[in-house]
Amino acid sequence: xxxxxxxxxxxxxVTTEPYLRLIDLLRDYFNLTGTKEGCGVGECxxxxxxxNGRAVNSCLVLAGQIEGSEILTIEGLANGEILDPLQKxxxxxxxxxxxxCTPGMVLSASALLDKNPDPTEEEIKDxxxxxxxxxxxxxxxxxxxxETAKEINSASKPF
Amino acid sequence: MNKxxxxxxxxxxxxxxxxxxxxxxxFADDYKFPGxxxxxxxxxxxxxxxxxxxxFSAVESDESLVSIITADDVHGAKxxxxxxxxxxxxxNEKVVTPGDVLAMLVGESEAKLHELVKKIKVDFTPLPxxxxxxxxxxxxxxxxxxxxxxxxxxxxxxxxxNIEKGFAESDFVLEQTYSTQLIEHSYLEPEAVVAIxxxxxxxxxxxxxxxxxxxxxxxVAEVLDFPLSKVRIQQAHLGGSFGGKDDxxxxxxxxxxxxxMKINRPVKIRYTREESILESYKRHPYVLNYKVGYNKSGxxxxxxxxxxxxxxxYASMSxxxxxxxxxxATGPYEIENVHTDVRAVYTNNxxxxxxxxxxxxxxxxxxxxxxxxxxxxxxxxxxxxxxxNGYKSGSITATGQKLQNHEVNLLTVLETAEENTDFRKxxxxxxxxxxxxIEYDFSSPIINxxxxxxxxxxxxxxxxxAVSFRGCSLxxxxxxxxxxxxxxxxxxxxxxxxxxxxxxxxxxxxxSIIAAEVFGISIDQIIYLELDTGITPDSGPTVASRxxxxxxxxxxxxAEILRKRLEELMRNEWNLKSDDEIVFQxxxxxxxxHQSPITFKDICKLAYQRGVSLATIGWYKSPSVGWxxxxxxxxxxxxxxxxxxxxxxxxxxxxxxIYVDKVTAVHDAGKVINMLGxxxxxxxxxxxxxxxxxxxEVTTDKGFIRELNFDQYTIPTSKDIGEIDxxxxxxxxxYGPWGAKSLGEPTLELTASAISNAVYNAVGKRFFKLPxxxxxxxxxxxxxxxDLKRGSK
Numbered sequence: 001x002x003x004x005x006x007x008x009x010x011x012x013x014v015t016t017e018p019y020l021r022l023i024d025l026l027r028d029y030f031n032l033t034g035t036k037e038g039c040g041v042g043e044c045x046x047x048x049x050x051x052n053g054r055a056v057n058s059c060l061v062l063a064g065q066i067e068g069s070e071i072l073t074i075e076g077l078a079n080g081e082i083l084d085p086l087q088k089x090x091x092x093x094x095x096x097x098x099x100x101c102t103p104g105m106v107l108s109a110s111a112l113l114d115k116n117p118d119p120t121e122e123e124i125k126d127x128x129x130x131x132x133x134x135x136x137x138x139x140x141x142x143x144x145x146x147e148t149a150k151e152i153n154s155a156s157k158p159f
Numbered sequence: 160m161n162k163x164x165x166x167x168x169x170x171x172x173x174x175x176x177x178x179x180x181x182x183x184x185x186f187a188d189d190y191k192f193p194g195x196x197x198x199x200x201x202x203x204x205x206x207x208x209x210x211x212x213x214x215f216s217a218v219e220s221d222e223s224l225v226s227i228i229t230a231d232d233v234h235g236a237k238x239x240x241x242x243x244x245x246x247x248x249x250x251n252e253k254v255v256t257p258g259d260v261l262a263m264l265v266g267e268s269e270a271k272l273h274e275l276v277k278k279i280k281v282d283f284t285p286l287p288x289x290x291x292x293x294x295x296x297x298x299x300x301x302x303x304x305x306x307x308x309x310x311x312x313x314x315x316x317x318x319x320x321n322i323e324k325g326f327a328e329s330d331f332v333l334e335q336t337y338s339t340q341l342i343e344h345s346y347l348e349p350e351a352v353v354a355i356x357x358x359x360x361x362x363x364x365x366x367x368x369x370x371x372x373x374x375x376x377x378x379v380a381e382v383l384d385f386p387l388s389k390v391r392i393q394q395a396h397l398g399g400s401f402g403g404k405d406d407x408x409x410x411x412x413x414x415x416x417x418x419x420m421k422i423n424r425p426v427k428i429r430y431t432r433e434e435s436i437l438e439s440y441k442r443h444p445y446v447l448n449y450k451v452g453y454n455k456s457g458x459x460x461x462x463x464x465x466x467x468x469x470x471x472x473y474a475s476m477s478x479x480x481x482x483x484x485x486x487x488a489t490g491p492y493e494i495e496n497v498h499t500d501v502r503a504v505y506t507n508n509x510x511x512x513x514x515x516x517x518x519x520x521x522x523x524x525x526x527x528x529x530x531x532x533x534x535x536x537x538x539x540x541x542x543x544x545x546x547x548n549g550y551k552s553g554s555i556t557a558t559g560q561k562l563q564n565h566e567v568n569l570l571t572v573l574e575t576a577e578e579n580t581d582f583r584k585x586x587x588x589x590x591x592x593x594x595x596x597i598e599y600d601f602s603s604p605i606i607n608x609x610x611x612x613x614x615x616x617x618x619x620x621x622x623x624x625a626v627s628f629r630g631c632s633l634x635x636x637x638x639x640x641x642x643x644x645x646x647x648x649x650x651x652x653x654x655x656x657x658x659x660x661x662x663x664x665x666x667x668x669x670x671s672i673i674a675a676e677v678f679g680i681s682i683d684q685i686i687y688l689e690l691d692t693g694i695t696p697d698s699g700p701t702v703a704s705r706x707x708x709x710x711x712x713x714x715x716x717x718a719e720i721l722r723k724r725l726e727e728l729m730r731n732e733w734n735l736k737s738d739d740e741i742v743f744q745x746x747x748x749x750x751x752x753h754q755s756p757i758t759f760k761d762i763c764k765l766a767y768q769r770g771v772s773l774a775t776i777g778w779y780k781s782p783s784v785g786w787x788x789x790x791x792x793x794x795x796x797x798x799x800x801x802x803x804x805x806x807x808x809x810x811x812x813x814x815x816x817i818y819v820d821k822v823t824a825v826h827d828a829g830k831v832i833n834m835l836g837x838x839x840x841x842x843x844x845x846x847x848x849x850x851x852x853x854x855x856e857v858t859t860d861k862g863f864i865r866e867l868n869f870d871q872y873t874i875p876t877s878k879d880i881g882e883i884d885x886x887x888x889x890x891x892x893x894y895g896p897w898g899a900k901s902l903g904e905p906t907l908e909l910t911a912s913a914i915s916n917a918v919y920n921a922v923g924k925r926f927f928k929l930p931x932x933x934x935x936x937x938x939x940x941x942x943x944x945x946d947l948k949r950g951s952k
Contacts, residue, residue: 033189034182036398038347039432043869046347074182087180091172094835097843098663099179100186100347100398125877132869134345134399135663136839137846138877 005066008032008076018064023047025063026073034074034103038132045131048104049073055111057130074103077110085151086110089144097135105131109145117152119145165744167676167897170835173668174687175396175661187351187368187395192425195353196225198418199272200434201262201279202254206507206862207286207301209253213261214280223271228263228418235384239413241374241406241512243312243474245304248382248413253286255303256472256507257863258438265418265426288507290862292469293446295504303472303505310505312470313478315485317499317791319557325461325496329452333533337447337525339929341469341857342850343436343866344514345874348398350407350439351429354379354415362389363420365412369394370404371700372660376692378409379416390416391693400662401847402513402702406475407439433867440475440512441857443468443503445484445521449529452496457537457547461496462557464488466522468503468511475512477503479636484518486795489557490526491569491628492548497557499791507862513702515844519629519908520851524929527625527912532925540583541624541916545573550628550801559792562799566890568827572803573626575888576825580805585622589920592619596812596922596937618809621921625912626803630796631901632705635786639705641698643713644688645674645721646774649767651746651760653678656688658698659710664903665836666706670714672832673896677718679743680759696776704901707832709779711896717777725762728771782894798894802826802905804845806913810921815937817853817918820881822910827890829900837902841885844906850875852911854932858943 004013007030014029026032026049035058038046042057049058050072077084086106089095096102105128112119112127119127124145125138133141178184201213215227230237230251238244250259261281264272287301294300295310303310326332352367362385369375372392379390392412397404411428418426430438445468452461466484470477485501534544550556552567577583633639643657655674661667667687675682688694698710725748726741735741735750742749747756766773786793807821822845831837854873858865866872892898915926918936928935934942 027189032182033185036186036348037188038349039869041432041868041870044347044432078181083180090180091176092170094170094173094839096173096176096179097665097839098347098397098399099175099184100663102179103182106180128877130876132345132347132874132876134347134401134847134874135843137842137844137875137880137883139842139883140835140839142877 001064003063003067005068006070008072016063018062020063022049022058022061022063022066026058032073032075036100036103038100045104045108046101048107048131050107050111053111053114055108072107074107077106084110086113086144086148089148093140093144093147095136095140095144101131101133105133105141113149113152118149121146165676165679166672166682167832168834171668171672171682171833173665174671175667184396186348186398187353187366188429190353190366190395192353192355195425195427196265196267196422197269197272198228198263198265198415198426198428199269199276200260201264201276202257202260203281203283204257205254205283205285206257207255207288208283209286210251210261211282211284217278217280218264218275221275223266223268224264224275225267226265226418226422228265228421232417232421233382236381239378239381239410240474241476242478245307246410246473248410248417256509258509263414263418265422288861290506290508290859292467292504292506295506303507312474312503312505313481315481315501315791316789317485317497317557319559319792320496322461322463322496322498326452329460330454331536332450332452333529334450335529335927337528337927339445339521339524341444341509341511341859342442342855343857343872344401344403345872346399346401346403349430349432349435350404350411351427352408352411352415353425353427354412354419355425356419356423363416364391364393365416366393366395367408367412368397368404369408369412370397370400370660370662372690372692373658373697374405374700375409375412378413382413383416383420391691394660394690397661397663401515402517403439405513405700432869436864436867436872440510442514443470443477443480443511443518443521447522447525449525451529451533453533455537457533457539457544459492459494459548462489462494464499466501468501469506469508470503471506471508471510473510475510477511480513480518482636483630484522485791486558486630487519487628488522488526490523490530491550491626491801493550493554494557499557508859509864515847516904516908517703519627519904520848520911523625523627523908524912524915528915528925531623531916531919540586542573542577542583545626546570549573549626558795560794565798565892568888568890569626569628569801572801572825572827572888575886576624576803576805576823579884579886580622580807580823582622582624582805586920589620589622596815596924612812617811617813619812619921621808621810621917621919622805623913623916623918623920624803624805625909625916627905627909628799628801629901629905629908631708631798631800632703632781632796634796635784635793639699639709639781640778641709641713642696642776642778643670643710643717644695644776645717647721647763649764651680651684651763653685654688655685655714656690656695657710657714658696659706660690660701662701664840665833666701666710669707669711669833669836673711673714674718677715677722678759680746704903704905707899708895708901709781711832711899712779713777715896716779717775720775720777721773724771724773725766728766728769729762732765798892798900800826800828800900800905802909804909804913806910806917808914808917808921810918810936812922815933817914817931817936818881819849819853819914821884822849822913823884823886824906825886825888826902826905827888828902828905829892829895830889830898831887832896832899837887838885840902841906842883844903845883845910846875846880848907848910849880849914852914852930854930856930
């Protein structure tokens with residue numbers, strides 16, 4: 001079948017089997033290998049991408065389901081060479097160790113901040129509860145998200 | 160001109176961070192090559208069976224099949240291993256555990272190969288199963304590896320003093336048995352590797368999620384019967400390891416290389432999570448018997464320890480894992496009379512090997528539970544009993560080693576933890592509240608009136624602590640040395656490489672910090688080269704929390720060789736006096752009594768013009784250690800680190816649920832080089848340790864693992880563990896870069912024990928089996944499904 005969708009801001013059209021998983025479409029067809037497969041059953045969140053702004057496990061989505069949607073992968077988050085504030089804060093706070101969960105983790109946090117720019121710590125924990133990380137114990141990740149929220153809020157407030 | 164550190168100990172952004180945060184970092188499965196094939200494994204549903212024949216006729220002529228790889232294709236060693244060569248690359252005669260692989264199908268489509276592999280007919284005869292390690296050494300036990308003559312993998316005895324006399328002189332004797340569970344590393348990245356045939360004269364190249372490229376190289380060379388120099392291993396970005404991507408990756412590298420060389424095309428093996436959990440090794444379950452004699456004052460007179468480790472189907476690292484256990488089994492307590500036996504045995508269970516902690520979390524659970532129990536019996540507090548017995552400078556360990564040449568900071572970390580948590584006050588307060596866990600009556604689910612508790616009394620608070628000492632690096636396990644390569648370019652930028660492999664924890668960043676500090680340059684001037692066994696010198700494995708100590712020592716030594724060359728050049732160039740001091744800082748070089756500073760870049764350019772070599776390989780070798788294996792005596796490790804963790808928990812006395820509110824982790828890791836990295840080690844290690852303490856467990860049924868994915872094997876999420884407070888006590892040491900030592904493993908080994916002691920403090924019930932899940936806390940036993948399935952059928 002033919003599928004049309006927007007991928008990282010660019011219109012795409014592919015011919016694919018409808019049952020191909022979105023993660024395979026991204027990794028094998030578009031060579032967007034920043035999306036990782038950790039479990040294949042929607043438990044670990046390493047394959048998280050944003051579909052119309054929602055954080056979704058791309059191992060549980062089939063190519064036939066994405067017609068007309070907007071997909072954002074980790075490769076599309078930065079604005080060229082300028083990092084997204086979340087990416088910058090992940091670096092500054094030591095929120096990355098092995099880095100395998102990082103793309104999915106950043107995208108889940110990004111979906112949260114788009115909807116809720118001033119989350120509580122519990123809301124941050126909820127938003128990334130579907131993204132497993134074995135290295136960091138999540139603390140520096142949570143700090144990075146908090147700091148980003150703080151920056152967004154101080155930038156958007158009038159003097 | 161004494162200068163402060165410029166980069167060491169400061170928060171520094173990871174050198175690979177930018178690639179990991181943008182998705183550009185390539186992990187093993189992200190590598191693709193033209194003509195690349197996939198390989199899929201053939202297994203049988205049996206934990207112990209003799210293979211009579213394998214019938215490939217149903218798949219042989221299938222067009223999606225390129226090749227079948229069996230034991231007949233292994234031209235070199237048919238069996239491999241970390242220490243004993245007991246593990247077949249392909250099991251053509253028998254299988255001894257369900258993860259065993261009989262053969263491999265190779266083709267272009269992984270999906271089609273998965274269909275084909277089901278059509279292969281294997282004729283096998285089941286053999287008697289051995290799944291209880293306590294039966295492994297019985298005279299009539301079935302032998303897992305008959306050629307070994309016994310199911311004993313290794314026995315470490317330790318004899319110090321006179322155990323009988325020690326018990327005779329004790330006021331009290333206490334005897335307890337503890338057990339710990341099988342757990343999975345749960346690195347987020349499943350195993351992946353691709354082997355690429357090179358030109359005939361060059362051999363084969365392997366790129367993979369490989370923890371230790373030099374070990375993988377040895378395995379590949381052995382099975383191909385190649386010299387080491389014809390096998391090049393390149394490490395991809397590694398998606399977590401925790402000790403878990405060693406043997407398994409060496410074996411997968413070997414399988415991929417055999418196929419690639421046979422077919423002459425690149426061959427990739429990548430595992431699903433299910434295959435990863437099925438075949439990869441795990442943490443050893445232990446059964447620990449402790450008998451301890453002590454006096455009214457709390458002083459321990461004698462300790463008799465008998466430990467049994469389930470090594471599973473293969474020896475793997477069991478001999479070394481249990482060696483660390485025998486050295487550290489008493490805990491950090493000075494005891495005159497010690498009698499320890501640690502044995503690892505074969506079973507048909509999944510095999511066990513290296514995992515962060517490496518034979519220490521198990522005895523720590525036993526000895527730290529025991530210390531608390533003695534304290535309570537003597538009406539002492541947990542800190543008091545430890546102060547009576549704990550190591551001080553000059554103390555003699557169970558192996559007869561005198562602790563010297565470093566600050567023995569056991570009591571310092573304990574006191575720091577106490578002060579930061581108000582430990583004693585909270586411990587005494589919590590203990591006063593006497594309400595107990597609700598005892599569940601199996602005959603009637605209805606609780607009686609006396610058991611009724613108002614909702615506001617359901618949650619009880621507890622605080623507990625655990626302490627440890629830990630030998631740094633390999634100790635008497637083997638040769639301990641590391642090397643680094645540095646090449647300074649004529650514009651002052653620097654290439655750096657070390658033979659120890661990044662495991663995701665950030666050692667490349669730590670090494671970059673060390674080199675930047677020695678040269679007085681900013682860290683962005685340092686380019687870290689990827690590890691390639693064809694270029695980088697062998698430095699042994701990234702294990703035993705040795706990376707900062709050994710690799711860091713090598714990087715510092717190497718950088719200092721080159722700095723000395725630059726100093727010499729300047730002394731000659733400007734006829735400096737011998738007492739003119741040269742200082743490298745802020746990308747500049749300052750010379751006392753001399754004009755304006757010179758940039759580092761200009762000095763490097765000058766060196767190039769004068770023909771001074773600014774590339775070298777440097778070396779750091781550990782001081783010697785010694786070991787008498789018959790009595791378990793000797794200087795086991797050349798230095799030690801000390802840690803104390805305090806856990807604060809709440810326990811729901813109706814459900815048995817434990818909430819870990821806070822863990823205060825005080826560690827003397829020596830000088831902290833990489834502050835963000837060190838904090839990350841504590842957060843991550845404590846979280847893993849808490850998972851080990853309260854819910855992680857791989858259970859097996861007739862050798863088969865029940866929890867093959869993260870839907871059943873649960874690891875801590877962002878919501879499971881509360882606050883973690885890392886505190887560093889930077890004890891002085893004469894070894895390592897500026898006295899930096901070990902941190903990665905100490906952070907994990909204490910948490911489960913601290914939690915268990917805290918739960919005792921909350922509900923007055925002592926636990927002898929990990930993990931402290933709801934069933935254990937409430938019912939004192941684990942509820943097990945009767946077969947492989949969980950939940951509704």
